[in-house]
Amino acid sequence: MSAFRHVEAVFFDIGGPLYDDGNFVDAVLTTLDELRAERSLPPADRDRFAEIYDETRNRQQGSLRSALAAEFLGDAGQRGLLHTRTGTHWTHPEGTLHSDVLPCLRELHGRVRIGVVANQEAAVVDALRRDGAEPYVDVWAVSGIVGVEKPDPELFAWALQEAGTTARHAVHVGNRLDTDVRPARALGLGTVWVLRGEAPPSPTAAQLAEPDTAVRDLTLLPDLLFRLPAPETVETSEAPETAETPEASEASEAVGDEGGPP
Ligand SMILES: [Mg+2]
Structure with a gap:
């Protein structure tokens, strides 16, 4: 599994990771x-x-x-x-925010800058405010506000600039390969593929090899982001597997036995 290096910012796609697709x-x-x-x-x-x-x-x-x-x-x-x-x-009715979102955001809050990078209407901000997520979000890279849609790298670049960090220290969490994982990875961000909504129910091994890691939900995301060694250790070590916690092993199992990215 690839290491996330000194994460300073975490960006979330909205449809799938946060709200029900x-x-x-x-x-x-x-x-x-x-x-x-x-x-x-x-x-x-x-x-x-x-x-x-x-x-x-x-x-x-x-x-x-x-x-x-x-x-x-x-x-x-x-x-x-x-x-x-x-x-x-396109609205996000009350009750359609996934139940693991607020616990995840609370755990990340204060440790990283939190952003949304999403192809959504501007009104999604109101929904996130109603559902209690808005106070945790520092960066609003919403296509309906910024005027650029994923997979355009401009939207990710805008978010990085707003977050005051670089791709090397940012992770994007999304549920599609074409508009989340691939464009984020191409810019050098870490990538987490959330397997719900528009993600395939049974992803292939080749698909699972594209992101840094894949998860079924957001429950273990904070552990995945922060469990790894310090940057200088990561860059000189070829064996991050030995650093896996039981929780991370559960996450790998959650996406299938053959699903672990390299
Ligand atoms: Mg999505």
């Missing part, structure tokens, strides 16, 4: 039905939607909105319209 599914289905009704078409077939959704999350690349636009609106070029209109229906 079902909120987005509800919004996009409502929008598809609305757009189809405007074309005198019946509501979108839920089974076909589920097939496309699962296929996209298993692949961890390609645009879900383009696939949905092609299937249900007859034109992938309607992706932009679908995207814009989905934004008007």
